[in-house]
Amino acid sequence: MAADEPELRGAPAGAVARAVERGEALSGTAGFAGRLPDGRLVRDALGRQPVFVETAESSTERGDRAWGFSPDDLAGPEPLPAGHVLAPDDPDGDVGTDAERVLSLPDPAPTTNDREAVAALRDALRGSLDAVESAGTAVAFSGGVDSAIVASALDAPLYVVGFPDSHDVAAAREAARLMGRAADLRAVELEPADLERAVPEVAAATGRTNAMDVQIALPLYLAAERAAADGFDRLAVGQGADELFGGYAKVARAPEDPRVEAETVRGAARELLGTLPDQLERDVLALRRAGVEPVAPLLDDRVVRAAIRLPGDLLVDERGERKKALRLAAREFVPDGVAFREKKAVQYGSLVARELDRLARQAGFKRRMDDHVSRYVESLIEG
Known part of the structure; x- marks a missing residue:
């Protein structure tokens, strides 16, 4: 050190x-x-x-x-x-x-009153957001409920990353309009060369070359890079919401989904919390390599404490809507059109995964090859 x-x-x-x-x-x-x-x-x-x-x-x-x-x-x-x-x-x-x-996350019984559970989450979000300073801070903004909650508290520019025809760029523009923040939105529209340049940086920062980790980290890195170039030294992110609030399809499908071992939605969400350390390590290292320090209000202890007490029906409701409690609590901070919008995972919504696959195939790494995108990533590093 x-x-x-x-x-x-x-x-x-x-x-x-x-x-x-x-x-x-x-x-x-x-x-x-x-x-x-x-x-x-x-x-x-x-x-x-x-x-x-x-x-x-x-x-x-x-x-x-x-x-x-x-x-x-x-x-x-x-x-x-x-x-x-x-x-x-x-x-x-x-x-x-x-x-x-020496530190293990508590596993309390679920709250039995849904109204009180949402109110407790709303209070926790308010306290966490109030603690974030706008000075020197930008926001990674994809138009989904997670980043919109974070953006609602900050007088700061909103950075969205994606290829020009991507879902995330369109969703961010619509969400910013609904929130009255269109003038704050800064779209980082990508070209294939941006990925070729950034892949070695992301891999070096995280120590990872597997396709999924690189695809997820790339949009974060590129948003942070632009924010740093614009003079910001902190980037507020919505990380942790999917794990805390039941945002994954495999959680909603528990216990039928073979990707989780838990027998209930609530148990599956708890299981996914165990993946956070590895994911956050990747994201934090990528953001720091780009020149910013991450700020994650949705991972504040106050929010975590409220989230782990949510019953299963406030994670995924009877209609299959995920992150139900978060969306209900978000109505205090953002318009309903943002709070209840469904969003794609960042690597797909930004089209980074699609374009990285295309670059790999153009470089001779065909889909019939085992893990062809990871091999392409490794080739860029060697180059």
Whole structure:
């Protein structure tokens, strides 16, 4: 880690130390990671801030394990698991074995009164949004309910990324119009060359070359890159909403969908929360490589606490509408035409996935080849 880096990111050391000692996974922060004053490394229960540990050798004067907030800081980086602490001794040990889980997300019984559940979520959103400062902040805006809630609280430009004929660009323009924010919208309309240029950067930042991770991270990176070029050092994002509020089709189809093991919608949503640390690591690293610090109001402890108490019918209703509670709560912040709009996943809504596939085929990586887009990504890095 660089000498001028903070020891902890996301929250003050005192607040983090208290959370760890009390085992409070939702102690009132928006996530944290780093080194405590006693030398222990820590990462919050949802993995909202990534931190990495050198597994091969020590690099500090104290004889502790080498560590950093980016895998670039280390020769052999391994992420500290979410909710774990790692003692500074035994520098040659295995991180997965030596780290101790001290923070686990609560699993409360669902709220039985739907009206009260939505009201609690609305209050949590209001508190989280009020805590975000507009100065120096831009918004990643796709026109869906998640990013629109975030945008509603900020006097800031809204950046949408996509190819000119993409769903996301059209949806963002319509949502911005409905919200009275058309003048704030800045469309980053892509060309194939933008992907070819950005793929190696995203892969280097995240340490990932698989097609899905790269396709998801590319729009975030390109939006952040433009925002940074325009002078902003923070980018507010809607990350976490799909996992918290039942936004995935496989959650809505539980238990029939083979992609989840849970027997209920609520159980499937809880299962998907376990994927957040890995996803957030990718997104945070891509955004930082582009030159901005991410701000994720929907992952504030207040919002998480309200979300994990939602009953299954407020995640997915009887008609199959997903993120029901979030949409109902969103009516305080955005027009109904935005709150209840369905949206495609960013890699498809932006057409990044389609265009990356097309570039791969043009480069000779045909669909009959196993994982042809990932092979194309690797070729760009080698090039």
